Amino acid sequence: MLKKISAAVIALVIFTGCAGVIKGTSQTVTFTSEPSGAEVIIDGTSRGMTPLTVKLKKNMYDTIIIKKDGYNSVTKPLEKVYDATALLNIFWDLSTTDLITGAAYEYEPNSYHVRLEKESNK
Template sequence: MKKILISTILTANIALSGCASMFNGSSQQVSIRSNIDNAELYVNEQYIGKGNGITTFKKKQNYTITARKDGCDAVTIPASKSFDATTLLGIFIDFGIISILVIDGVGTGAWQQFDQTSYVVDPRCRA
């Protein structure tokens, strides 16, 4: 009886963690810089620094990166995502029903990953 209880608890703990979130986390650290001196950098319209900055992107959210400088046109780019193949390991835990669909998908968004962890964004300045 004790072995069955321990086995059940262990299985439940594994099932409550999606593979992608367990191995790769539910966020990614991202560095952003500009080649233009004193360009102001924003992520989702929140200021992160002048010239360069480091921030954390949560995989469940979408982000846009903007570079601005007086006298220049602002440039905004989206941070693209793709499927994280580590998510598929959830098939071995519970056929992916809880670990992939609920935990990695709806819960943490960890079934996606950002395509880049380093961005260079420059405002368009007239010569």
């Protein structure tokens, strides 16, 4: 009986923060544009030029702007969805660790492609 209780306690400790342990609290997101060489701004901070792959903390960022001289800039939301892996954490040990760390969410899609339109001269 003691072995079963010990095994249950060990499993409980191991699986606390399931999504954080399994998928982590950061996610790789890729940005491409047509034409390439456009600046990628995430929540007001320039992160580089397209094509660009960056590692972002989950559930931390909201908006991207992709811009290039001579073209209209494009603003898009960084969409987040609830990661079903986090449900394991809630049902397993009633922990909110994944919600606090952001691991309960994923950026979806994990890649964004933007077609920039030339500015019109009025």
